Amino acid sequence: MDHGEIALSTREFTRIRERVYKVAGISLSDAKRTLVVSRLSKVVRTLGAKSFDDYIDYLETRGTPEDDQEFVNALTTNLTRFFREDHHFDHLIGHVRDLIARTPRMTRTGKPRLRIWSAGCSTGQEPYTIALCLLKAFPELARWDFKILATDIDSGVVAKASTGTYPVGELNGLSSERVALFEKTGDGNIRIPRAAHGLVTFKLLNLIEPWPVKGPFDAIFCRNVAIYFDKPTQGTLFDRLGQVLAPDGFLYIGHSENLQAVSNGYQLVGKTIYQPKPTAKSRTAA
Numbered sequence: 001m002d003h004g005e006i007a008l009s010t011r012e013f014t015r016i017r018e019r020v021y022k023v024a025g026i027s028l029s030d031a032k033r034t035l036v037v038s039r040l041s042k043v044v045r046t047l048g049a050k051s052f053d054d055y056i057d058y059l060e061t062r063g064t065p066e067d068d069q070e071f072v073n074a075l076t077t078n079l080t081r082f083f084r085e086d087h088h089f090d091h092l093i094g095h096v097r098d099l100i101a102r103t104p105r106m107t108r109t110g111k112p113r114l115r116i117w118s119a120g121c122s123t124g125q126e127p128y129t130i131a132l133c134l135l136k137a138f139p140e141l142a143r144w145d146f147k148i149l150a151t152d153i154d155s156g157v158v159a160k161a162s163t164g165t166y167p168v169g170e171l172n173g174l175s176s177e178r179v180a181l182f183e184k185t186g187d188g189n190i191r192i193p194r195a196a197h198g199l200v201t202f203k204l205l206n207l208i209e210p211w212p213v214k215g216p217f218d219a220i221f222c223r224n225v226a227i228y229f230d231k232p233t234q235g236t237l238f239d240r241l242g243q244v245l246a247p248d249g250f251l252y253i254g255h256s257e258n259l260q261a262v263s264n265g266y267q268l269v270g271k272t273i274y275q276p277k278p279t280a281k282s283r284t285a286a
């Protein structure tokens, strides 16, 4: 154990597991015990709590919403990168090409409408990749009513994402064509160009709570988020996402995920790409 880390008993680990499951839907396996100690010891010390038991007692009785947020922030896993699982972005470009060719949905302002949701967006690389790819492929989207909603439960990553600035090392491994999509700031950072940055709205949102989200979305990215949930929580989440996904929209999930035995509402149409199953009504309309 590192200096500064606090001992975690099995009972305390169980209490932490129960709490993070209740507030965030996250199921921590036994293997996450050392992660809990390394992520939460500092939080416990800073609060002046003597033990994890003491800390959980505090959260349950006198903790503020900020304390709850800090607890959740410490236990989320935020790994992400630009152009992660890039076949999804190629597929999305094809979908948007089809939407442009067909008569797109119009907003009240008379502009064609395009809505995409990055649910569990972490530090923003996923929604910005969507914005950069689509603007490059279809410059006319700048004149559309085109919005990308990007949400996450972790307030730290949402704040970081909103800046649109990253260390240049984030571009390691990308082709020069992709690197060219970003602006250099000259101080070792890169910046998301204004046009792409302006398309994305970041919001704090817990996917297991009610959503102030109406849709319909033309595409939803919910990748590498539900892997932290148990099957019933995954089922509820994907069923609810299906309710805000357009009938001709696509759901993109993570490389190690699949909806078999999780949600009946979708059909697999590509590698980790799903579409809502046609309902009797939509079949008649077609």
Ligand SMILES: C[S@@+](CC[C@H](N)C(=O)[O-])C[C@H]1O[C@@H](n2cnc3c(N)ncnc32)[C@H](O)[C@@H]1O
Pocket: 024, 025, 026, 076, 077, 078, 079, 080, 081, 084, 119, 120, 121, 122, 123, 126, 151, 152, 153, 154, 157, 205, 206, 207, 208, 222, 223, 224, 225, 228, 254
């Ligand atoms: C591994 S990251 C995935 C980021 C991105 N989608 C990707 O695939 O690169 C998982 C994200 O899910 C978020 N998350 C976990 N539980 C959540 C919940 N209940 N509501 C919303 N976001 C959640 C975490 O905060 C984290 O940023």
